[in-house]
Amino acid sequence: MKRDSKLSGVLHVLLHMAEQSRPITSEVLAKAMCTNPVVIRRIMAGLRDEGYVRAEKGHGGGWTLACDLEKVTLRDVYDALGSPVLLAMGNRSESPGCLVEQAVNAALDQTFRDAEALLLARLGEVTLAALSADFHKRLSARGGKHDLETAHAS
Amino acid sequence: MKRDSKLSGVLHVLLHMAEQSRPITSEVLAKAMCTNPVVIRRIMAGLRDEGYVRAEKGHGGGWTLACDLEKVTLRDVYDALGSPVLLAMGNRSESPGCLVEQAVNAALDQTFRDAEALLLARLGEVTLAALSADFHKRLSARGGKHDLETAHAS
DNA sequence: GTTTCATGTAACTTCATATGTTACACAATG
DNA sequence: CATTGTGTAACATATGAAGTTACATGAAAC
DSSP states (O other): OOOBOHHHHHHHHHHHHHTOSSOBOHHHHHHHHTSOHHHHHHHHHHHHHTTSEEEEOSTTOEEEEOSOTTTOBHHHHHHHTTOOOOBSBOOOOSOTTOHHHHHHHHHHHHHHHHHHHHHHHHHHHOBHHHHHHHHHHHHHHHTOOOOHHHHTOO | OOOBOHHHHHHHHHHHHHTOSSOBOHHHHHHHHTSOHHHHHHHHHHHHHTTSEEEEOSTTOEEEEOSOTTTOBHHHHHHHTTOOOOBSBOOOOSOTTOHHHHHHHHHHHHHHHHHHHHHHHHHHHOBHHHHHHHHHHHHHHHTOOOOHHHHTOO
């Protein structure tokens, strides 16, 4: 099964926006993410509705951050994406009357629930600010400068 | 994203086989699982290769358990299925040179690894025997008798 | 031995879903 | 009012999982 990388992608975009004071257009973001402007808008719609980003139309328009990086966790971002499923596996729930199936599901359910809870808890512990700080640490370690365009040129 | 229920389904099948001393054909299993005999064979191939089940051809043939339920864990079954991906989300890894992406991936990776480790550890703790015992507990609690065919009739 | 019943597996088809694309309405800026 | 941008619906494409067909192989019944 193919893994969904929306969360990873959105975080990537958000951190880039944090480095940029000017609005960034969907088109530019799409180039950086190797995808399509419309896809970007679709993904960002949830974040906009939650007020984490703002979209402006017209000349000089585009996306800007509209939240305090300290206050927004990866969990918040995840939720804004519509809380997509975390686990690639689930229970069969045909034949709910079958006691064998009930036994199997009971065993797996608890395991799955715990793993999901762990994931959500972890995501809730990390703020965008923490990610940004990590980025800046890497940046000064490498001593380079940063640019959205060139960083994704290859 | 749709969840894969192969593990759940296979466990279901295995427990039913444990209740039955006669071999069960792919066709019967397929009916019970609402699927196709060929799909059953495909799924069971891994288990057969690991020696957990045996397949016999010809009259009176079919699938039988070939392992000690005490010794086989859900983790073993999971592995026999080819260790399918556990998490529905993953990292983008385009632009590996981008420091933003590195920071994002570092944060998510650890979380994802931990969740996977938790899942695998849990699966490793539960034996087929434990599942079977749970089933029998439910069975006597309901006081009924058990039959593969009727349990999936609806 | 040959007929029947079963698995083993390759090849193909179908289906569901995620992603990409087009098109156009709407809004803001110069 | 032309240009540049988002918002979104509608459609197209691609990907992969599941279902299906077909046939080879092997074992048991007769």
